[in-house]
Amino acid sequence: MAVLCLERHRRVDLALALVERKLRTTPAHVLTGLPEAELRRLYRQIHGRSPTSGSIPSTGHLLTSRRRQAKISVYVAVYLGLAGEEGSRHVDARMLIQSHDLFKELIGVRQAEEIDLTAAWSVLREFQSGISRRPCCRECGAWYIISETADVPLSCPFCALRRRS
Known part of the structure; x- marks a missing residue:
C-alpha cells in the first residue's frame, strides 16, 4: 500500500x-x-484558468519557417544530448522538462516562446515514431528536423539562414 x-x-x-x-x-x-x-x-x-484545448500541433504544423525549424532542431539536439541513447526511443518526462528549461536558458525565454513544452513533446514524439526525421547536413554537419508535411524545404535550415544573411 x-x-x-x-x-x-x-x-x-x-x-x-x-x-x-x-x-x-x-x-x-x-x-x-x-x-x-x-x-x-x-x-x-x-x-487560474482552464488549459488550452484542441488538437496537439504536429511537427509539420510547427515547421512554418526556417528560423523555427532551426529552433526546433536545436531543442531536439539539447533533449537528445541530455537523454542519451534512450532519448531517441521514448520521451522521458524529467528529460523533457530539463531539456526545455536548458533550451530556454540557451536561446532566451522570448526566443523560446514559440516552442513551448507541448510543442517540444509533440516534436519528440513524432521524431521517435519516425513521422519526422533528423538528417545530418552534408554541407555544415548540423543535424536538423524535417517533416514531409511541413511548409519548409527538406534541407538544412542553418545553411538556409546563413545564406540569407
Whole structure:
C-alpha cells in the first residue's frame, strides 16, 4: 500500500512540474498516467484558468519557417544530448522538462516562446515514431528536423539562414 501511495505521489509531483510549465493535459496524461480530469483541475488551480484545448500541433504544423525549424532542431539536439541513447526511443518526462528549461536558458525565454513544452513533446514524439526525421547536413554537419508535411524545404535550415544573411 505504501508503495502505491509513494508512486502516486511521484506521478502527482511530476504532473505539477509539467502543468506549471503549461504542458497541455493530453501529453501530461501520457507522461504521468493521471486522469485528464485531475490534470485539468490541477491546471486551473495553478494558472487560474482552464488549459488550452484542441488538437496537439504536429511537427509539420510547427515547421512554418526556417528560423523555427532551426529552433526546433536545436531543442531536439539539447533533449537528445541530455537523454542519451534512450532519448531517441521514448520521451522521458524529467528529460523533457530539463531539456526545455536548458533550451530556454540557451536561446532566451522570448526566443523560446514559440516552442513551448507541448510543442517540444509533440516534436519528440513524432521524431521517435519516425513521422519526422533528423538528417545530418552534408554541407555544415548540423543535424536538423524535417517533416514531409511541413511548409519548409527538406534541407538544412542553418545553411538556409546563413545564406540569407
